Amino acid sequence: MKYEAVTIKDIAKALGLSTSTVSRALRDSYEISPATKKQVLEYAEQINYRPNPIALSLKEKRSRSIGVIVCEIANSFFSQAINGIESIAYDKGYNVIISQSHESYDREVIDLQYLASRSIDGLLISVSAETEDFSHLKNLHDRGFPIVFFDRVAESIDTHKVIVDNFKGAYDATKHLLDNGHQHIANLAGSPHLSITKERLGGYRKALEDHGLTYQESYTEFCLHGGMLYEEVEAALNRFTSLEQIPDAIVASADKLTTNCLRYFKSKGIKVPEEVALMGFSNLDLTDLLSPSLSVVKQPAFEMGQLATELLLQLIESKRPITEFEYKVLPLELMIRESSLKSK
Amino acid sequence: MKYEAVTIKDIAKALGLSTSTVSRALRDSYEISPATKKQVLEYAEQINYRPNPIALSLKEKRSRSIGVIVCEIANSFFSQAINGIESIAYDKGYNVIISQSHESYDREVIDLQYLASRSIDGLLISVSAETEDFSHLKNLHDRGFPIVFFDRVAESIDTHKVIVDNFKGAYDATKHLLDNGHQHIANLAGSPHLSITKERLGGYRKALEDHGLTYQESYTEFCLHGGMLYEEVEAALNRFTSLEQIPDAIVASADKLTTNCLRYFKSKGIKVPEEVALMGFSNLDLTDLLSPSLSVVKQPAFEMGQLATELLLQLIESKRPITEFEYKVLPLELMIRESSLKSK
DNA sequence: TTTATCTACGCAATCGTTCCCGGTATCGAT
């Protein structure tokens, strides 16, 4: 079944005009008499004419759509960020095409290729947990394709970036646990390739050291899939709990790490925060309903999406090449609830 | 900054061939000599040629992209459904463009207009909570535009539909509460305009009647925004708790209704399930971590997305008009946990 | 040698829209 739209030609034919005249009438050109304009506009309205965006894209060499690549839209942080992206894009008349990498490098490369070949005007990306090599992005970027990173960035690519103060977030979370009397704080970290993992690890470490404690490698476990697989979290926590000195608190560096951590303790019958305190990065909007309610470091996801989109559209719509790039660092919010309370 | 892609013309010029020859060589036409093919393919590879999809869309009158309109992607059910949609679309070489109505009718109309003008080949939609009038969809559908409904359908439009057995889901949930000894079961319902609300209400009512109880209107409260606003849930529950006979159990008919219900009880210090039992529709993947863990009716969201997409692509790719439409009803899953346990 | 056949390519139309470059008609001024 074919759905046939009306074109400018149909109007021209029906009214005995040329397509040029119709086109100009529709765009309210001064070269067209008011009478003709009125006639064209009314007829166009009547048959519900809509300009064909594909034809316009071809002519203008722009599609007025931007691509977004994230790992999972089912992740609160990203769905909130996408809402921010959408809000700005919508206002400016841009379309948003979303792809998910599911934390897979291969998938990310395919997504990128697909999006680029679909004639998007620019890209917003938060790289996958597996991504170590950024050449797929670098190639495109070098050829002048507008890219803006948010959250998980590629340090080596010189373009706009929007992140949060991961260092401070992890620092403050760790400090909060220390201030609450916890002595043996472990760090459940995400993929070691990710910028955010390194930054958060740095904050965790600094907080320990500022408190006179020494950083111990055995107290940090990385999860290559960012906690997406329960098994990797389970394995990491099994190692923690088999240590000589079992941690009395955990800082979890990502959304899924935090919730899966809680799930692990629940299944093992380990009481939070009595036996082990927990504080994690999360943008869930129902951490208050969890058992125990979860103390979290929350990112301004919506604002990040908005900001990144503004920067991207700026890149896209700029006439001359931009060489000065923004590196926006947004503040995090600490929300203290039950899971991080003083133990014993 | 403009990003200029290489075209078939560039290849033709560089190789001293015509564009037709290059085009045919790339498509491996029998009319082109092996030598020329090799030359073209190698050069195309070298300069990283990618066909311009916009030009193809214009020529073929199809964009190979489908539109999706849902209320919120931050809702577990919909993000899971989108994953299903994406998985099929991706396989078939289709792009997915997602729009959110945020439960607003006006926004839905705008989204639709926007998507349609963006030359999508078809639409998957789950209508907003506010939508009573379906003429915006009907117009498009009548003009031969492929539309498939999922979850929240428009009864009056004759096309493929994919839903779950809402009646049975609500029936079983209610029956479960009855079997557990609850006598005064209230129904926290979504928007009265929605098909799913009516179906679920029907199941709830039937279960009561089959159990020898009479349906009471005061035991059903509708939330126009489907629970998206805490205030509407709060108002509804305030009315329930001010009844002469306070309900001892609640069936919540949507994701946000269920979680906001729990939030209400928590804030009021009302114990679940001791004082009031709760069972709701939800696709959250951490209902096991809530306090209390939540008994839910879970929809096969991913499968629904897949199925709806398959049906849509079938509509799009069919040569002749389709007049026989599928009405797929998928089974639901009851997951019994703490919140619905026997009271007292 | 002539004719038929086939190989391998180019020309040009097409999709819907814009826009440059013309062209004609009308009017006022000289």
Add this chain to the structure above:
DNA sequence: ATCGATACCGGGAACGATTGCGTAGATAAA
């Protein structure tokens, strides 16, 4: 009556790719 200006409109190329048709040249068949 002639010229210039202005108002109004049409022709056609262009965007990138595909494709039906035409054809030059080579080869094979007669």
